[in-house]
Amino acid sequence: MKIMVGLGSCGVAAGGNKILSVIKEELKNREAEVKVESTGCIGLCYLEPLVNVVEGDKIYIYGKVTPEMVSEIIDKHVIGKTPVEEYVVSSSDHPASVLQKQVRIALRNCGIINPENIDDYIGRGGYEGIKKAVTSMSQKEVIEEIKASGLRGRGGAGFPTWFKWNATREAPGSPKYVVCNADEGDPGAFMDRSILEGDPHSLLEGMMIAGYAIGAQEGIIYVRAEYPLAIKRLEIAIEQAEARGLLGENLFGSDFNFTIRIKQGAGAFVCGEETALIASLEGERGMPRLKPPFPAQSGYWGKPTNINNVETYANVPWILQHGGAAFARYGTEKSKGTKVFALAGKIKHGGLVEVPMGLSLREVIFDIGGGIKGDREIKAVQMGGPSGGCIPAHLLDTPVDYESITKTGAIMGSGGMIVMDDSTCMVDMARFFLDFTQKESCGKCTYCRLGTKRMLEILNRITEGKGKEEDLEILESLALRVKEGSLCGLGQTAPNPVLTTLRYFRGEYEAHIREKRCPSKHCKALITYVINKEKCRSCGLCAKKCPVSVIEGSKKEPYHIRQDGCMKCGNCKEVCPFGAVEIN
Template structure:
């Protein structure tokens, strides 16, 4: 019998270490012959900590496991062989809905293997692709297979992967480099982190294959320092790969030499742009450079360099094992394969999913994500992070592919989906993303440095009820200027949240400006709290909990809020047990 525990960042944060310690203590105490191991995140973050019990009857996944629950699982399932179905959320014979509707290529090993044991990766066809490549294929044949697959860069732009590889291969120079962009910086995105934590060898193998294809001998993984667990597991994986001769000199007895190093970044969002990333990799301040020349011609220290993100490289081994046609069988005509998404925000089943390109937003959000928390109305989904846009309810049946998402005004991005419900203020949401990109601008371009600041100031005015109708025209004009005048993708896409909210939710901007009201009741300065005298029981709780002492009234008599003193904190509404407090 075996037990595996979800030990991704989400599982550890939810208490997986305490669960593991308790499990091991009980197993030792009872002298049970049970192998306990760890695994990465399987994607069902909302059920963490997850404990899988693997016996002769299959795999039984227990969700939301606590140290107290461990005792019962051991006594009934481990010792007596009786699964505790009250706590089981998924089995290999009847997978949970979120898993059932997926096609897992990048995530195939996440939540299945121990990411710190290379043997388990090898047992799942690990390094089989690299073996085939170095012993049976020419670099051009590798690039052709990736071309047949139709794999596009999963970092956001969706540029054909084979084209990048081919350009780097054809560039002159003995020294060439492969770089993995693991500087995942979008708020609400955690795809790359989960892959690095759950299946690091897939990324290493994909990078080695890319190195063979372009003629590189060295690779770098640029990963943000805020991902300590991912970095730790990458270090373990690289060490193990070197010991097994999957990295280093004469890989697998061939003439191919390739090694990988890790570079930790300081978490600058602009370093997601490839030329800014290269500058940081070189030890300079992370600022974008003019293109051309492109990195494929002049990248790291002026040498030909290929840059792809974590998910892109993780697809490569599967493609080389199963063939480009098998990968291209998934997806749409122009967007092949699968895509990993991080579901976050006001969604019931937040976590990681991998679906074929072309599945609709409705199928992802409702079919896999379970719909909106509290069964509230879906309002919008932000795709592409701060560089993306808000897609409204009327476009829920939009297919998830590069072309269709671009038509909405959003972008695919690296795969973040931040779901919003009826209580989300779209003006405030635009302000939130502008605040982020304004702070993350490297300051090199005047349009980005100053333009984002001016746009943020206007959005703050509107959220405070101090905006005017002219502000909308100025916002739109600034959006165009910043888009056209910025050097890199950060500045060029910064206006997207404003443009899409103006396009689909302009009525909310008008309500803030003309009516001085926030329809979603989120913008504090536009709210008015009052107490319904017919409902108030005079319990005095609201008055006692008011930090501004703005509530007056006698015991067992209706209370009133002094609007001059009210700081609009909403505490009165939170503590009122009679639902007597109203907000407009």
């Protein structure tokens, strides 16, 4: 038996290190010799801190663990061998509902193994894929296996992985390079980070297999410096693999040599674009380059370079072990396999899920994600990050695959899925994402640099109640020009949130402009906080919480808000126990 504490970023943020310390102290007090380790995120982020009690092949997961619960879990389960059922949120025999429709391939080891112990990875078949490739397959056979799997790049564009690999293999010039794009910058996206923190060896092995297939001897992981835990565990994994002879020279007795190093990026969103990433690797400012030539022909230092993201590489060892056909049996005709999504926003079960392609958005959000917080009405789903689009509630039966999502005007992206309820203002949502992309524009293209700025100015004006009737026509025209005239994917997709909200929620734009009203009662310039005198019980809580002291009243009279100084922070509405504070 052993105990494992979830110490991915979500677990650490929820107090996982404190729980780990308490567990060690309680075991010490009882003189119980039980192995205690850390593990990554299994995806149940909404239940952190998580503690796994492992009995052979059985795993019992305890959720929302507090220091007070630890003593009982140790006494009854670890020592008494009887699980504390009221605290168990998932087990091998009865997995949590959020796990039941999942098929975990990229996430197969996350939350199960100790990411800082190479033996845990090897014990679950780790490095068998690269061993098989090097000892019994040719480069072409490896690529054919990836082709048979139907694996498409999980970084956003969905380009066939085998085609990229083959193009790099056939391109003249040497040395060749394998690069991992771990510059995950989408707001609300944390798929790659969780794999890096929970199963770093799967990335290393995937890159090694790619290196063998294309004839490369060096791999580079470009990861954002804002991921310190991921970087730490990658460094440990590389050291361990080198110590075991799994990275370096003459791997598995062959003439195949391969090394991997880490390059920390400074957090520029545009460096998620592969040519900008290459420029950053070379020590230049991260700015996109014209294509062609593509990186497969002329990439890092002008040499053939294959670039995939973390999730793509993490699938590769499993495919080599089980065969391309095993991966291809999941998904749809054109979108094979599984996809990892980060569920965020107004959803009950926020976290990571991995599902077969082809499941509907409705199944992902309601059957797996548990539905909407507070049981409010769902309004839309933002997919593809700031460069994606908003899919309205009436399209929730859309299958989650590349082609179907693209038809809605959104994109699959790397897998961020932000759920919005009926309190969300879609105009402000478009403004929020455009503000992000406008700030992250590298400035190389006139259309992206100035076009997004002009669009943002119009959106700011509309949300402030100063919109004009002609703004919508100008906004749409600018959006199309930015899409057509920008050099890279950032500029080409930056208008997507605006275009999709104009397409599906045009009425909200018109209400902001014509009626000077925000239907969702969100935009501060268009709302007023008032106190309903009939509901007010003169408790004074609202006045105590008002940061600018504009709420007045007494124990004998209902309170009221002086509008001239109200900053519309919403504190009064949040603390009122009687629902007396209303928004007009």
